[in-house]
Amino acid sequence: MIKVYTSSVIDAPADAVWARVRDFNGLPQWTPFVAESRIEEGQPPDRIGCVRNFRLRDGGVIRERLLTLSDYDYQCSYAILESPMGVENYVATLKLTPVTEGNRTFAEWWAEFDCPPEREQALAEQIGHGVFQAAFDSLKKVVAGR
Amino acid sequence: VIRVRRSAVIDAPIERVWAVLRDFNSHSAWHPAVGPSAIERGEAPDQVGCVRDFTLKDGHQIREQLLALSDRDHVSTYCILDASLPMRNYVATVQLKRVTDGERTFWRWESTFDVPRGREREFEQLVGGQVYEAGFTGLAAFLRRDGRPPPPLPAVDSQGVVATSFGGPEVLRLQRVDAPAPRIGEVRLRQAAIGVNYIDVYIRKGLYRALHRRRLGLGADAVAGGPASGVDSAPATGAGVSLVARVVRQFHEGAEAVSLERVLTLPAQPTMGTLAWISAPRASRRRWEVVGLTLRPVPSGPGFRPPDLDVFLAYEPLEAATPARELGWRHPESA
Numbered sequence: 001m002i003k004v005y006t007s008s009v010i011d012a013p014a015d016a017v018w019a020r021v022r023d024f025n026g027l028p029q030w031t032p033f034v035a036e037s038r039i040e041e042g043q044p045p046d047r048i049g050c051v052r053n054f055r056l057r058d059g060g061v062i063r064e065r066l067l068t069l070s071d072y073d074y075q076c077s078y079a080i081l082e083s084p085m086g087v088e089n090y091v092a093t094l095k096l097t098p099v100t101e102g103n104r105t106f107a108e109w110w111a112e113f114d115c116p117p118e119r120e121q122a123l124a125e126q127i128g129h130g131v132f133q134a135a136f137d138s139l140k141k142v143v144a145g146r
Numbered sequence: 147v148i149r150v151r152r153s154a155v156i157d158a159p160i161e162r163v164w165a166v167l168r169d170f171n172s173h174s175a176w177h178p179a180v181g182p183s184a185i186e187r188g189e190a191p192d193q194v195g196c197v198r199d200f201t202l203k204d205g206h207q208i209r210e211q212l213l214a215l216s217d218r219d220h221v222s223t224y225c226i227l228d229a230s231l232p233m234r235n236y237v238a239t240v241q242l243k244r245v246t247d248g249e250r251t252f253w254r255w256e257s258t259f260d261v262p263r264g265r266e267r268e269f270e271q272l273v274g275g276q277v278y279e280a281g282f283t284g285l286a287a288f289l290r291r292d293g294r295p296p297p298p299l300p301a302v303d304s305q306g307v308v309a310t311s312f313g314g315p316e317v318l319r320l321q322r323v324d325a326p327a328p329r330i331g332e333v334r335l336r337q338a339a340i341g342v343n344y345i346d347v348y349i350r351k352g353l354y355r356a357l358h359r360r361r362l363g364l365g366a367d368a369v370a371g372g373p374a375s376g377v378d379s380a381p382a383t384g385a386g387v388s389l390v391a392r393v394v395r396q397f398h399e400g401a402e403a404v405s406l407e408r409v410l411t412l413p414a415q416p417t418m419g420t421l422a423w424i425s426a427p428r429a430s431r432r433r434w435e436v437v438g439l440t441l442r443p444v445p446s447g448p449g450f451r452p453p454d455l456d457v458f459l460a461y462e463p464l465e466a467a468t469p470a471r472e473l474g475w476r477h478p479e480s481a
Binding site: 005006007008009097098099100101102104106108128133136 | 151152153154155243244245246247248250252254279282
């Protein structure tokens with residue numbers, strides 16, 4: 001089991017950032033790498049247990065199940081059901097915390113998963129930078145332009 | 147129950163921030179509101195259960211106990227044992243988190259406690275603003291200075307009437323006198339008028355051998371190195387302002403508070419914007435601290451207006467310092 005942790009500061013109030021990221025079906029609106037997304041079986045995107053099925057710009061398809069969603073803690077977690085990444089037992093959590101000084105947002109995103117040892121470093125890099133940090137960078141631009 | 151929560155982002159890696167915050171006795175080095183602090187019984191400042199005993203610069207005294215410390219989670223939890231503030235059941239937590247996007251640190255500081263009914267808002271602002279937010283700023287500045295103490299305030303040009311020999315009024319000379327920057331536990335006063343007492347005249351004439359020093363007038367060991375009085379006659383009205391320096395608390399020798407007061411009388415006769423020192427007796431400067439000063443008009447003749455005197459607490463830039471009168475220090479006779 002390895003853990004990848006990425007955190008950043010978003011220059012917008014936490015409730016505004018949360019309004020963006022709480023939509024489990026909203027990845028195409030704020031990440032640079034998701035082309036389209038839908039929730040399977042017509043479920044609402046904030047129903048615990050729903051599955052998002054999205055296609056990456058590079059063509060890969062990922063299915064993820066919503067495990068927790070807290071409008072109180074500004075936190076959600078989800079598990080990968082299917083993906084081209086070759087990971088097992090992948091569970092990720094995205095959490096926002098208000099920064100009272102400057103009315104900004106501290107954003108954390110971490111994942112735990114299993115993979116063959118020789119792939120650990122490359123996957124940690126890919127997920128930590130290529131996914132989480134890239135999404136944060138994109139999110140900064142999206143909320144700045146609101 | 148009041149809950150106070152404040153957070154900030156510090157522009158330094160978590161390792162540097164935590165190295166300071168995990169030391170339960172470091173706050174006097176970086177927090178602008180905290181005066182002297184010591185861990186009781188010589189315990190280590192990262193020993194869970196240790197007690198820090200400290201004085202705020204506004205004079206309040208607090209004892210706090212470390213309840214939990216985690217180097218893994220970067221969390222420190224502590225509570226107040228005793229305080230001269232009316233706060234009860236105060237438990238606070240400091241938590242740091244790494245900001246991987248840039249070498250920064252997220253810092254959350256929160257607490258719950260009780261205060262007397264009707265004072266909730268006052269204490270929410272006090273703790274959130276003057277403790278937590280001021281602490282964020284103070285620690286960020288401390289890290290930028292690389293842990294060095296803040297630069298001292300500059301000396302200020304002022305004028306004083308100085309006598310270097312005994313004699314009549316002709317020995318008095320108006321000259322420039324440096325008012326050096328106050329150190330911890332000292333204050334610098336901007337004085338709109340300076341004092342005359344019969345005793346000053348006696349000293350000038352050389353009649354008072356016991357006070358035969360350059361500290362003319364004002365109660366020899368309460369004023370060190372400052373300009374003193376020196377006009378020949380007191381104003382006919384006798385009008386003046388009493389200046390009370392409450393020098394309290396012997397810090398390093400147990401919890402027993404000792405107080406000592408000195409009253410300085412200044413005339414209403416406006417003179418040169420002079421600065422004077424009030425400080426602890428020089429020989430025991432490390433053991434005493436000035437925690438507050440009060441100005442009070444003395445009943446006086448017709449038309450008397452007390453001069454507008456400002457008193458500042460030490461070791462703060464003048465702009466940020468707190469006038470002592472806002473701290474509620476009052477002359478004991480006016481109570």
